[in-house]
Amino acid sequence: MTLKLFYSPGSCSLAPHIALEETGAAYERVKVALASGEQKTPAYLAINPKGRVPVLAEDDHVVTENPAILRAIARRFPAARLWPDDDIWAEAACLEWCAWLSNTIHVHYAHVRRSERYADDETAKAEVQRKGKEVCRQLWADVDARLKGRTWAIGERYSVADPYLLVFWTWGRGPVLGFDMAKDYPNWTAHARRMAQRPAVQRVFAREELALPG
Ligand SMILES: N[C@@H](CCC(=O)N[C@@H](CS)C(=O)NCC(=O)O)C(=O)O
Numbered sequence: 652m653t654l655k656l657f658y659s660p661g662s663c664s665l666a667p668h669i670a671l672e673e674t675g676a677a678y679e680r681v682k683v684a685l686a687s688g689e690q691k692t693p694a695y696l697a698i699n700p701k702g703r704v705p706v707l708a709e710d711d712h713v714v715t716e717n718p719a720i721l722r723a724i725a726r727r728f729p730a731a732r733l734w735p736d737d738d739i740w741a742e743a744a745c746l747e748w749c750a751w752l753s754n755t756i757h758v759h760y761a762h763v764r765r766s767e768r769y770a771d772d773e774t775a776k777a778e779v780q781r782k783g784k785e786v787c788r789q790l791w792a793d794v795d796a797r798l799k800g801r802t803w804a805i806g807e808r809y810s811v812a813d814p815y816l817l818v819f820w821t822w823g824r825g826p827v828l829g830f831d832m833a834k835d836y837p838n839w840t841a842h843a844r845r846m847a848q849r850p851a852v853q854r855v856f857a858r859e860e861l862a863l864p865g
Pocket of ligand 1 (some may be wrong): 689703704705717753
């Protein structure tokens, strides 16, 4: 079986989509229509009982969770040098980004985008969203501060942390948060613009019909 990525345009599957594209390898893309609830259909739940994208699959192996998927892609295609496993501190820094983006930044964003996960009544949901957005503002500033003076997430070396960061930059400019990314988060925006120079990113943004960071 060929390597398959289950993805949805504009979602967090953008990170492994770019990572796979960076490798130059052949892989199959399977689009999952989140807006129409395809992730909750029995056919999709049979692939990923969590009902989420992304999923990376090859032969009998099915991997969920961005940090694990990104690590698997990097390990599967070592020539692409997407994971700095020859340097203990660079590797720790890469994993640190992946963990933070997945377990903190994504989760706080979900408070704004998916408040129904955290509250039932409308007033409570509105409060979850308000507080979620406030926390996101601070987290976005924390990311921006960490990127100051760096070309890529971990310094001079490109890694899977970079496309993963780009997901949240695009969400920052999107309608849910509506942040002025260039004005309020200039270091992160400079990073996003560097990402936009990469042919793999250009191909994936065109495929997912997203506007490149300008
Ligand atoms: N922790 C997971 C989160 C995956 C996730 O929440 N994916 C979203 C898209 S960004 C999704 O599939 N949402 C569908 C839903 O909530 O129904 C990861 O990092 O892979």
